[in-house]
Amino acid sequence: IDDNATSSFFGFAASGSKLAGFIFAFVFAFWAQRSGKLKGALLAGRIITLIACLIYICIEFVPANRRFVLALCYFLFGVGFSTSPLLRSYIAEMSSDENRSSAYSLTSAAMIMSIIVGPVAQLSFHSVTYPGYELLPNIRIHIFSAPVWFATITNIIVILIISFLFVDVSADSKDDQTKMVLSIDELKNQYRRLRQLPVSWILVGLILFEKCASILAFASLTVIAGPMMTVIYAFTGEQTVIIMAICQMLVGFLAFSLSLSFIFGKLGR
Structure with missing residues (x-):
């Protein structure tokens, strides 16, 4: 996508995404704590992630220095994903001692499924190398953008679910005195x-x-694996994506099996 993007730049972009997740996890937690509600913070995180996906999909409209736009997408992805701890607090409020381990395991399984879906999407489009197919003018789908298309669709679905189906416990069971x-x-x-x-x-x-x-x-590992494969082993971008996708799928399946053991094997009780 950008021939000037080096392995070091990818490492900085990935590190920036993790740093954004670290910082904004506190920001969203502070927001939820002050407002006494989780819905607003969760919705904001999903909207930010959707914006990052749309920017990524429209990257072909940028004539030069696309790597900086992609770095911005990485940063926004980190911001959006930083709302995950809020879901754990929601589970702690909604579940009981008897089913809490199963509830957390279901949430972990859902997150692991998201880890698996991305690599599956990439492997499904492994033969569609960049620049891929043009769906609309400057809107393409290829091995690098396939997971982002899936993420865009799922984010739209999640935004609708949060907007219309999400029940904020704080709004129904807490009064203003509980706001610290x-x-x-x-x-x-x-x-x-x-x-x-x-x-x-x-x-x-x-x-x-x-x-x-x-x-x-x-x-x-996610930060250094890509640069190591391209610099040390001289793999191309497509080869690196395929190898990392396979490894990520294997890790995802193992973690998913462990989560299922907590759900059905009652390991947490």
């Missing part, structure tokens, strides 16, 4: 309440550390 005001005193009160909970904080810390370590490993 960020202050030193409030933070101290929250800390005291947390200290009084009958929870093994060592175990909580261990789980958080494991979560951070696993996400760090996955994020690092």
Whole structure:
């Protein structure tokens, strides 16, 4: 798409996407906490992701320096995906102790399915090399854009679901007194309440550390795998996409199997 895009630039763009996800996870969490509702933040995240998809699809309209536009898309993808923690808080509110592990497993399975669908789309279009087929003037579908087309369709569906079917618990079961005001005193009160909970904080810390370590490993591999394949092994862009798609599918199937074991094998109970 842009011959001037180097492996280093791809690494910076991917890192920027992760950084955007890290920063805006706090922004959306602050938004949801102050408003007492999740719907607005979730909807904003999906709209931002849809905008990134549309920019990516319309990349052919940019005559030069397309790599910077693609970097912007990566950044917006990271912003949109940073709303994922809000779904976990929603599950914690909606589920009970008996079905919470299954609810979280279903959510994890859904996220893993999104990891699998992208590579499947790319492999389905592996023979459609760039520039691919022109659907409309400067609107093309090829091996690089196929997952984005799928993401565009699914984002439109999700936006409609959130707009018309999503029930915000905060709007129905909480009053204005439950909305916290960020202050030193409030933070101290929250800390005291947390200290009084009958929870093994060592175990909580261990789980958080494991979560951070696993996400760090996955994020690092996704950032350096592409540049390593193109620089060290001299693979073309299409070859790199196919290899990474196959690896991502294998990881997705393994993770999906683990999630199903929690749902049907009752491992979390």
